[in-house]
Amino acid sequence: MKKVYLETFGCQMNVSDSERIATTLEADGYQITSDEDSAEVILFNTCSVREKAEHKLYTRIGQVRKTKQNQSALIGVLGCVAQLEGETLFQKSEGIDFVLGTKAVGRISSAIENTSGRHQTYIDLGEREANYEWSVSEKQRHSPYVAFVPIIEGCNKFCTYCIVPFSRGRERSLPASNIIRQVLDLRRQGVKEIHLIGQNVNSYRPKTDTGLENFVGATPFSRLLRAVAATGIERIKFTTSFPRDFHPDIVDAIDENENLCNWVHLPVQSGSDRILKAMRRGHTIENYLRRIDKIRASRRDISLTTDIIVGFPGETIEDFQDTVKLAEYCQFDMYYMFKYSPRPGTPAFELPDDVSPKTKTERFLELEQVLKRSQFNSLQKELNKTVKVLAEGFSSRTNDILSGHLASHKIVNFEAGKELLGQIVNVKITECKSNTLFGKIV
Ligand code: SF4
Known part of the structure; x- marks a missing residue:
């Protein structure tokens, strides 16, 4: 039985793809190992969002090739970098045996068979198989209690x-009937929380209505949310939502169904219409704020999180101040913030990167103050409340402390024994730090 080591870079979608790659390999008789030195096949499932992630891949391949044990191991590069670079990867980094694109990962076993002992490289950037299996074996899920369920792949938005x-x-979009079947299976396996994932989940548009016929909703996505809620699984989260396609009915669906979690991640990227247009985001601040007002008016106290880029080409001090104002208005509960860095291959790469590194850093720090404050205020609101936490694992520091999320996706650490793992428990919040809550079991 060949041992395979699989390392994953990047987002939830990549983690989810890796779970399926491991499931396929396991079914085809391979053994997944966490020890790269004993592996006969070493796989990197890659991320191309930032150039840095791509460089990390080349460093890792170099490291792996230097260790004596790995001299004869096959090395495969999978996923986003593989898809973008194709054949050129063989020149860019020595020692790669095969390259599999984002939609070719279901053919991982053939790639290994086609390169084993043949001293020749192999590449497959082809389309996904019609019968591609989207479900993941219990053993290969990243958590026994939380599962990712892709509902849409790819992106048509072309932000610059x-x-x-x-x-x-x-x-x-995946057929709704397939998604619902997966959720029912996961529920039977004891999974408490599922994340419906995709680059833009609310752009969900399946070819047919099969599986959604009995559900009402203004868009296929809000019908899907109601259909998944009807499976009775305890918690449903979804990410990421695209502002232009965010229909107010999504909030109504959350209001109607307690198991649809009170968390919406809605990346705004900038508070300036001028910059949004240059980013080709397809939404304006006015229509973004209309959605925020609807979310904030929910009876469920929906936690609102976002992504923001500072220092996009052409961003003036006025544009930046508009972003600060927007952040003050929205009072985001959590955020991810990035300094713009040009990504080769994107339209914005052709624009002059004219906000200096110093200005980017200053703007980043100024905006961070505002976002940190609203995040802290949001966490403080939980103080002295008794909240429901899914005990997902041990805290990173010690095994005496468990860690998990609220339905609103805030993180809570609390003292408890491992027998509570996998349960949704009542915790009284006693302390709040910059991005984590602490509490005691009640
Ligand atoms: S940032 Fe824009 S282009 Fe990129 S995945 Fe999101 S919606 Fe698609």
Whole structure:
């Protein structure tokens, strides 16, 4: 039985793809190992969102090739970098045996067979198989209690700074009946929380209505949310939502169904219409704020999180101040913030990167203050409340402390024994630090 070591870079979608790659390998008689030195096949499932992630891949391949034990191991590069670079990867980094694109990962076993003992490279950037199996074996899930369920792959939006539409191709929604079957299976296996995932989940548009016929909703996505809620699984989260396609009915679906979690991740990227247009985001601040007002008016106290880029080409001090104002208005509960860095292969790469590194850093720090404050205020609101936490694992520091999420996706650490793992428990919040809550079991 050949041993395979699989390392994953990047987002939830990549983690989810890796779970399926491991599931396929396991079914074909391979053994997944966490020890790269004993592996006969070493796989890197790669991320291309930032150039840095791509460079990390080349460093890792170099490291692996230097260790004596790995001299004869096969090395395969999979996923986004593989799709974008194709044949050129063999020149860019020595020692790669095969390259599999984002949609070819289901053919991982053939790639290994085609390169084993043949001293020749192999490449497959082809389309996904019609009968591609989307479900993941229990053993290969990243958590026994939380599962990712892809509902849409690819992206049609072509934001000017983003490489994803080139690495993951056009949007394709999975049939609702397939998604619902997976959720029912996961529920039977004891999974408590599922994350419906995709680059833009709310752009969900399946070819047929099969599986959604009995559900009402203004868009196929809000019908899907109601259909998944009807499976009775305890918690449903979804990410990422695209502002232009965010229909107010999604909030109504959350209001109606307690198991649809009170968390919406809605990346705004900038508070300036001028910059949004240059980013080709397809939404304006006015229509973004209309959505925020609807979310904030929910009876469920929906946690609102976002992504923001500072220092996009052409961003003036006024544009930046508009972003600060927007952040003050929205009072985001959590955020991811990035300094713009040009990504080769994207339209924005052709624009002059004219905000200096110093200014980018200053703007980053100024905006961070505002976002940190609203995040802290949001966490403080939980103080002295008794909240429901899914005990997902041990805290990174010690095995006496468990860690998990609220339905609103806030993280809570609390003292408890491992027998509570996998349960949704009542915890009284006693302390709040910059991005984590601490509490005691009640
Ligand atoms: S919506 Fe924009 S930022 Fe998101 S994946 Fe698509 S192109 Fe990239």
